[in-house]
Amino acid sequence: MTPVTMIEGALRDALPAAAFRDLEPRYLEEPRGRYKGEGGFLIAPASTEEVSQAVKIAYEAGVPVVPYGGGTGLVGGQIAGEGVQPLILSLERMNKVRGVYPEENVLVAEAGCILQDLHGVADGVDRLFPLSIAAKGSARIGGNLATNAGGLNVLRYGNARDLCLGLEVVMPNGDIWNGLTRLRKDNTGYDLRNLMIGSEGSLGVITAAALKLFPKPAHEGTALFVVPSPEAALGLLAMTRAHVGEQISAFEIMHRQGWDFLAETMPQVRLPYAEPPEWCVLCDIGLGRGLDPAEALEALFAEAFEADLVTDGLIAQSEQQRIDLWNIRENIPEANRLIGSVSSHDISVPLSLIPEFIRRGNAAMAEIGDMRVNAFGHLGDGNLHYNIFPAQGKSRDDYEDKRSAVKKGVHDLVYELGGSVSAEHGIGRLKVKDLEVYGDPVKLASLRAIKQALDPKGIMNPGAVLAAS
Amino acid sequence: MTPVTMIEGALRDALPAAAFRDLEPRYLEEPRGRYKGEGGFLIAPASTEEVSQAVKIAYEAGVPVVPYGGGTGLVGGQIAGEGVQPLILSLERMNKVRGVYPEENVLVAEAGCILQDLHGVADGVDRLFPLSIAAKGSARIGGNLATNAGGLNVLRYGNARDLCLGLEVVMPNGDIWNGLTRLRKDNTGYDLRNLMIGSEGSLGVITAAALKLFPKPAHEGTALFVVPSPEAALGLLAMTRAHVGEQISAFEIMHRQGWDFLAETMPQVRLPYAEPPEWCVLCDIGLGRGLDPAEALEALFAEAFEADLVTDGLIAQSEQQRIDLWNIRENIPEANRLIGSVSSHDISVPLSLIPEFIRRGNAAMAEIGDMRVNAFGHLGDGNLHYNIFPAQGKSRDDYEDKRSAVKKGVHDLVYELGGSVSAEHGIGRLKVKDLEVYGDPVKLASLRAIKQALDPKGIMNPGAVLAAS
Numbered sequence: 001m002t003p004v005t006m007i008e009g010a011l012r013d014a015l016p017a018a019a020f021r022d023l024e025p026r027y028l029e030e031p032r033g034r035y036k037g038e039g040g041f042l043i044a045p046a047s048t049e050e051v052s053q054a055v056k057i058a059y060e061a062g063v064p065v066v067p068y069g070g071g072t073g074l075v076g077g078q079i080a081g082e083g084v085q086p087l088i089l090s091l092e093r094m095n096k097v098r099g100v101y102p103e104e105n106v107l108v109a110e111a112g113c114i115l116q117d118l119h120g121v122a123d124g125v126d127r128l129f130p131l132s133i134a135a136k137g138s139a140r141i142g143g144n145l146a147t148n149a150g151g152l153n154v155l156r157y158g159n160a161r162d163l164c165l166g167l168e169v170v171m172p173n174g175d176i177w178n179g180l181t182r183l184r185k186d187n188t189g190y191d192l193r194n195l196m197i198g199s200e201g202s203l204g205v206i207t208a209a210a211l212k213l214f215p216k217p218a219h220e221g222t223a224l225f226v227v228p229s230p231e232a233a234l235g236l237l238a239m240t241r242a243h244v245g246e247q248i249s250a251f252e253i254m255h256r257q258g259w260d261f262l263a264e265t266m267p268q269v270r271l272p273y274a275e276p277p278e279w280c281v282l283c284d285i286g287l288g289r290g291l292d293p294a295e296a297l298e299a300l301f302a303e304a305f306e307a308d309l310v311t312d313g314l315i316a317q318s319e320q321q322r323i324d325l326w327n328i329r330e331n332i333p334e335a336n337r338l339i340g341s342v343s344s345h346d347i348s349v350p351l352s353l354i355p356e357f358i359r360r361g362n363a364a365m366a367e368i369g370d371m372r373v374n375a376f377g378h379l380g381d382g383n384l385h386y387n388i389f390p391a392q393g394k395s396r397d398d399y400e401d402k403r404s405a406v407k408k409g410v411h412d413l414v415y416e417l418g419g420s421v422s423a424e425h426g427i428g429r430l431k432v433k434d435l436e437v438y439g440d441p442v443k444l445a446s447l448r449a450i451k452q453a454l455d456p457k458g459i460m461n462p463g464a465v466l467a468a469s
Numbered sequence: 470m471t472p473v474t475m476i477e478g479a480l481r482d483a484l485p486a487a488a489f490r491d492l493e494p495r496y497l498e499e500p501r502g503r504y505k506g507e508g509g510f511l512i513a514p515a516s517t518e519e520v521s522q523a524v525k526i527a528y529e530a531g532v533p534v535v536p537y538g539g540g541t542g543l544v545g546g547q548i549a550g551e552g553v554q555p556l557i558l559s560l561e562r563m564n565k566v567r568g569v570y571p572e573e574n575v576l577v578a579e580a581g582c583i584l585q586d587l588h589g590v591a592d593g594v595d596r597l598f599p600l601s602i603a604a605k606g607s608a609r610i611g612g613n614l615a616t617n618a619g620g621l622n623v624l625r626y627g628n629a630r631d632l633c634l635g636l637e638v639v640m641p642n643g644d645i646w647n648g649l650t651r652l653r654k655d656n657t658g659y660d661l662r663n664l665m666i667g668s669e670g671s672l673g674v675i676t677a678a679a680l681k682l683f684p685k686p687a688h689e690g691t692a693l694f695v696v697p698s699p700e701a702a703l704g705l706l707a708m709t710r711a712h713v714g715e716q717i718s719a720f721e722i723m724h725r726q727g728w729d730f731l732a733e734t735m736p737q738v739r740l741p742y743a744e745p746p747e748w749c750v751l752c753d754i755g756l757g758r759g760l761d762p763a764e765a766l767e768a769l770f771a772e773a774f775e776a777d778l779v780t781d782g783l784i785a786q787s788e789q790q791r792i793d794l795w796n797i798r799e800n801i802p803e804a805n806r807l808i809g810s811v812s813s814h815d816i817s818v819p820l821s822l823i824p825e826f827i828r829r830g831n832a833a834m835a836e837i838g839d840m841r842v843n844a845f846g847h848l849g850d851g852n853l854h855y856n857i858f859p860a861q862g863k864s865r866d867d868y869e870d871k872r873s874a875v876k877k878g879v880h881d882l883v884y885e886l887g888g889s890v891s892a893e894h895g896i897g898r899l900k901v902k903d904l905e906v907y908g909d910p911v912k913l914a915s916l917r918a919i920k921q922a923l924d925p926k927g928i929m930n931p932g933a934v935l936a937a938s
Binding site: 155 | 616619645658661663666667672683686710716760818820850889890909911915
């Protein structure tokens with residue numbers, strides 16, 4: 001591919017001076033440190049028109065374009081491949097909220113808006129924008145959509161895909177698709193919106209989106225339930241549904257390994273049990289008027305205790321207690337990072353097979369070597385973060401020779417159970433090979449045909465999702 | 470294109486005798502009588518493998534394939550174009566439920582299952598499958614997905630797209646894509662599922678789907694609210710949301726024209742007011758445990774009355790009263806049919822612009838001629854059925870010369886307001902030109918490129934969605 005140096009002059013002619021920024025190291029790094037960019041040329045356009053002009057120039061010359069949001073992706077989708085000198089197209093200056101329509105429950109925002117800022121905008125009109133991920137303070141909505149982000153509230157509100165009504169996209173040839181509709185229903189042709197969502201910048205650059213807002217639940221409640229097993233956790237989920245229907249906002253499972261990691265690396269995080277429970281569930285419910293969530297959670301606890309689905313539990317009695325309980329869950333990824341994993345997995349299986357996955361996965365890992373397993377995550381979605389760590393006193397470097405066996409063990413099991421090796425993080429560059437090995441071949445052939453049809457020169461984020469051709 | 474007669478022999482060799490059925494007239498007709506097929510060859514395979522074999526044979530020979538579900542589509546997507554002798558591929562024998570997973574809230578069904586039968590299957594495990602359309606007694610789920618059907622409960626549960634987790638599809642070359650996952654989260658590559666949903670059989674044949682089930686609301690309530698205007702109806706929607714959050718299952722607006730048509734054509738339908746209200750709203754709510762919907766609706770009525778958003782109303786006190794109220798709404802399409810429209814429109818606009826659309830649309834129609842307008846439908850989704858009828862004593866034939874002006878008047882206004890000329894019925898063959906005129910040109914170019922990429926010979930339902938090439 002043509003290196004970006006060939007079009008720097010044309011870009012400087014076409015865009016205002018403010019669009020050019022220094023290529024600081026952060027644009028070439030990603031959170032897990034597995035990919036490192038080898039340079040490129042950074043622009044930060046301020047408008048869709050400027051994005052379009054820049055992409056047109058790259059398209060004409062055949063220069064690769066890597067769209068860059070908040071840089072928080074966990075699969076290397078934001079870092080160009082080896083030897084590639086791309087145009088790095090940061091959306092950071094496209095951070096305007098174009099419109100708020102509380103009477104329609106709609107917000108129209110540019111791609112560079114920080115996720116947490118959008119929470120604030122929604123809050124300002126007494127609405128909820130429910131997409132919530134650990135990186136919400138720096139992740140940008142364009143990247144959230146490009147990767148179809150998941151997070152804590154998928155169970156109730158869906159993933160990023162489900163929260164988007166319309167998109168504005170600069171296509172690989174620089175044309176602007178104006179699909180920024182605020183419509184709830186629109187059956188006019190193939191679903192280009194959902195094709196762009198989750199394409200990880202490899203089919204175009206998302207520049208703006210119309211997003212769904214929701215009424216805020218009148219009353220929210222949080223409980224930590226100690227459960228005897230993952231099976232019991234599933235039983236508790238079904239019972240919770242019977243009690244409050246779809247009004248479960250989050251249903252997260254945690255293994256004691258995560259608590260042990262917290263105690264080891266982040267002693268400032270308050271843990272409510274001296275002896276951490278083997279398994280527990282953190283459950284949020286949000287109810288409408290006329291109902292008291294603490295009462296609802298108490299009734300649930302009583303019935304679940306009777307049915308041997310829970311053995312102990314805590315119902316938050318104040319906002320501070322809710323925060324403390326969520327602090328446990330939300331700090332587990334950081335504790336994991338501090339310990340340093342041998343291999344991390346973002347998997348999903350059909351919900352009812354979660355206990356089997358954990359049982360067989362743990363057995364397979366034990367056969368490979370002496371390792372610690374931290375399984376936690378979005379049980380309500382059938383989505384676990386299944387992360388493998390060195391034994392106490394050892395480091396990840398001691399396991400270099402085991403990493404591929406670990407990955408294969410996990411992925412083979414996921415595949416056998418009809419699951420996904422990337423539930424919410426996407427393919428990026430990290431899992432391109434996995435998609436080739438585990439993906440349905442007919443699907444793969446279709447994806448390649450679509451990529452070729454929409455991006456015939458292969459300039460959009462080459463090597464992400466599909467191997468560069 | 471090659472006529473199907475060229476491959477009849479090969480099909481007879483490849484498929485069992487039971488796959489061949491007489492081409493009864495119903496396969497060549499559609500509900501509104503605007504399209505009439507000119508023949509073809511009918512097969513009704515019993516398995517995905519048989520569908521695959523048949524499509525492979527058609528693909529090799531370049532014979533057009535028209536997938537056929539329940540035949541209830543309203544835009545002619547199920548009827549081949551002029552002069553085309555297609556392979557008509559009915560899914561009617563693929564009507565098995567492959568699995569029910571109440572603990573996962575999932576149902577896996579073949580494409581030929583009748584929608585209403587799936588309601589029964591869900592009910593049998595105390596769950597809800599919420600997709601509900603007027604034609605539910607004969608529509609098949611494969612067709613519902615191929616057209617991304619909407620209906621009454623989109624406001625709460627989403628359209629067909631939102632209710633589908635996985636698909637099995639026979640691609641245009643006969644290959645089988647096994648995407649029949651029961652996963653809630655799967656970010657492995659582009660969203661082929663949503664590309665197939667809503668493609669109206671022009672990118673492949675859906676043979677099975679994994680569908681989402683929901684907990685049944687513990688208590689359901691129905692009210693008919695008389696509102697002074699469409700603006701007030703929107704205010705009432707917002708107030709209802711503030712009262713019960715997302716637990717509004719349906720929110721339908723009706724104009725008195727529909728009631729007058731009912732009185733004229735279907736006097737057996739019970740109407741609760743001697744003098745029909747100018748505008749009214751039919752609202753369903755479904756609440757969880759511990760709440761009484763009648764009480765909730767009474768509290769809503771009191772507050773709305775105080776705010777001048779409603780002037781009168783009825784809260785159903787029994788299941789029979791609920792049925793009677795819904796009978797009004799559900800019989801309006803049949804009454805419309807009996808009157809005979811000049812032109813029917815399935816439009817959506819941003820929710821807050823519905824009143825403006827009605828005001829300006831009615832004014833535009835009055836300028837064209839003396840006509841009756843029946844505006845009704847899914848207000849909660851911003852989706853109206855805006856249908857234009859002859860003046861009393863005249864027939865639709867008297868308006869032949871006005872039809873195109875009516876269509877243009879409605880569509881221009883929809884376009885100006887950022888709406889859609891096909892909110893839920895799809896493009897089919899009826900609206901191919903409209904898509905060309907009103908569709909975003911960059912989107913259109915992308916759709917054509919996708920069609921060409923996945924169906925290079927153009928055999929799948931040629932002329933549906935996009936003009937045949």
